[in-house]
Amino acid sequence: MTQPNDGTVSLDKVVKRFGTNTVLDGVSLDITKGEVVAIIGPSGSGKSTLLRCINGLEKIDGGSILVNGEEIGRRPTPNGRHPYAELKPQELARQRAHIGMVFQSFNLFPSMTVLENVTLAPRTVLGLSAEKARASALEHLGAVAMADFADRYPRTLSGGQQQRVAIARALAMEPSVMLFDEPTSALDPELVGEVIRVLKDLATRGFTMIVVTHEMGFARDVCDRVIFMEGGEIVESGAARGVFTSPINVRTQQFLQRVLER
């Protein structure tokens, strides 16, 4: 048993199927504390599904996923015939509280102000007092340069602003691991930069970050490691510069050629 909240992620032969379609085909991956990892690859390669499995939004069909040394979504039982039992929804919710997730489409709660969006989970899940949650929320909103917008409603913000609020909302839970699912893909091109700047800043602050992205510049310059996925498998994994300058696998070479040509 490792320390809780140590910020490690460990996947062992993870299999995920949708019906007869195998989306993740034996994915193994170890990520250490504070590591910033980019996952790249063509659409349909299983990148987003991998991310969604890590915080239990999708149930896996084989293998295991450990975050902070704790198995996600199930626990071992003494019963030999059924070695694992599925976790109850409350237990899964407790695990997720330590894992921050940022979605492609922001998913801010439209009926709440920016501040309410950020304070909701700290108040109801972590049990912070209203003042403490407010102070912490303003701090995190400040870190993404959105503190001045605390009383605005999401629909009055640009996509980039909404995404920065979504990042602050995830950070307010003080997670040990942050997952980003194509955080800039839904943004107008001129708004991508402001979100990338926030991600760069986070990368220097010691969070374990896993970023599914199409922003090759970000992957190359900011991430410690780049993982190339195709067909539900990890095809290549290595130090960011290495993968971009001298990819070993032919499929990686072809993919990078396609995306970097543009």
Added chain:
Amino acid sequence: MPSSTKERPVSTLFSHGSTKSFVPRQQYVFYVLVTIVAILLILSLVTNANYQWATVAQYLLAPSILQGLLVTLWITLVCMVIAVVLGLILAFMGLAQSAYVRGAAEVYIVFFRGTPLLVQLIFWYNISALYPNFGIGIPFGPQFLDIDLNQVITPIGAAIMGLALNEAAYMAEIFRGGLNGLPKGQIEAADALGLSGWTKVRRVVLPQLLPVVVPPTWNQMIGMLKNTSLISVIGASELLYSAQAIYARTYQTIPLLIVVSLWYLAISIILTIVQRRIEKAVKR
């Protein structure tokens, strides 16, 4: 998701440019015609003695009419509550994994929406002709519970059963639409934050579901208020039946129907005003 879509009032969608030059002469002719018809109507209301306004005034607050009104109101309320609960259950059945459960909900809805409410009411009233006894027990074995349906199926009992079971089918459709329309990303965002159970429902699901579901439900309530008049046919002593009981004796049919109409109208208007308030509150 588009960051901001400007909302345009519907009225501007049909007019192009300035509206000032857009009042043709025919429109004035129309105004004059409507005014003439209105004046004739009012004149007839006042001068035609057959309206018997004195009788209307005499019965408007008569105890038996008020008694009937009370029955109408509580039956409306009780049936709506049952229909909402049953409708929710049916809607969740409609979303179930099992095709068997989904099919059961589907059959219920097809059956209750596909036959006239009036026929259903008369059917429930006569259910004891089909099943004289309702029992719980082992087939061909001992009976644990045996109810004589002739005793249980009173006009009011059959009325509540008929109205509520019928309404549940419509409520199920409303809830199903609302649940299907919930953005999946919202639920996932709540899950990812570790919100669980009641917090998720109260803070994320309901604020998105209620604006979609409450206005049509209230609409159904107004419909239910008027549909309760159908149960006069099976002798349930609601508002219309109370009036019929009087004019069967006195032959003052028209004034009593006016009394009944005024009451339905008054309650409908009150419910509509409340509906506008709810819509405003829920829109925020």
